[in-house]
Amino acid sequence: MKPVESLLEQCVRRQVRRGGPGGQRRNKVETGVVITHQPTGVEAEASERRHLKENLPLAVRRLRLALAVEVRGAPLPSPSLRWEARCRGRRLVVSESHEDFPALLAEALDVLASGCWDVSAAADHLGCSATQLVGLLRRWRPALELVNQHRAKAGSHRLK
Numbered sequence: 325m326k327p328v329e330s331l332l333e334q335c336v337r338r339q340v341r342r343g344g345p346g347g348q349r350r351n352k353v354e355t356g357v358v359i360t361h362q363p364t365g366v367e368a369e370a371s372e373r374r375h376l377k378e379n380l381p382l383a384v385r386r387l388r389l390a391l392a393v394e395v396r397g398a399p400l401p402s403p404s405l406r407w408e409a410r411c412r413g414r415r416l417v418v419s420e421s422h423e424d425f426p427a428l429l430a431e432a433l434d435v436l437a438s439g440c441w442d443v444s445a446a447a448d449h450l451g452c453s454a455t456q457l458v459g460l461l462r463r464w465r466p467a468l469e470l471v472n473q474h475r476a477k478a479g480s481h482r483l484k
Contacts, residue, residue, distance in 0.1 A: 327427075328384060335387070336360045337380075342371040357383045366390050385426070392430035393466045399434040403450050407431055416456040420463040429467055432460055441474045443483065458483050 339354035356371025357379045368390050370382035403411070406427055410418045418425055435446045447454040461468045461483065472482045 328388075331361070331388070332359075332384070334362055336362060339376065340369070340371060355379060359383045359387050361387060361391060364391065364395055366394055388426035389429070389464060389466075392426045392433065393464070393470055395430075396437050397430070397434050399431070399438045399449070404431055407450060411450065411452045411456075414451065414453045414456065416452045416460055418460070425463070429460065429464055432457060433467060433470065436471060437474070441471055441478060441480065443471075 337357060337359050340356040340358055341354045342356045355374060355376045356369065357376060358367060358369045360367045366387065368383050368387035370379040370386060373379045373382065404427075406424055410416055410424065410428060416428075418428055432446065432450065435449050436443070439445045439449070443454045443457055447457040450457065461471055468483060475482060
């Protein structure tokens with residue numbers, strides 16, 4: 325079973341109708357989707373497309389990103405195979421549109437959380453440079469804001 329399929333088994337999905345541009349059809353048909361992850365209560369929604377089959381993948385991606393930011397797990401003792409495949413020569417190569425992006429972001433945040441939000445120590449643990457790690461965080465603003473909130477509480481400077 326694919327990871328996304330196992331994630332969706334833990335979720336409740338409901339279709340919604342949203343107003344806005346898109347003609348009469350948009351106001352009459354439930355093409356939006358809201359996905360709620362039952363164990364955590366984290367929700368994600370997509371309703372900007374005209375068809376449910378186009379909104380569902382957007383909502384799933386948004387849910388994965390929301391879970392990556394909001395739910396912390398214990399970090400692995402060493403970087404995952406997914407991380408190692410994307411990190412070469414201390415350089416992290418992944419686009420924010422890639423399927424692996426939410427999982428990599430979650431792994432980075434888990435390592436940061438376990439190390440008092442110290443970017444250098446987390447980067448060393450993950451085998452990349454601190455600049456590459458901050459670059460990953462910058463690609464998803466809620467992740468960068470989370471790190472900066474915790475760093476401010478610890479008296480560390482904000483990441484830019």
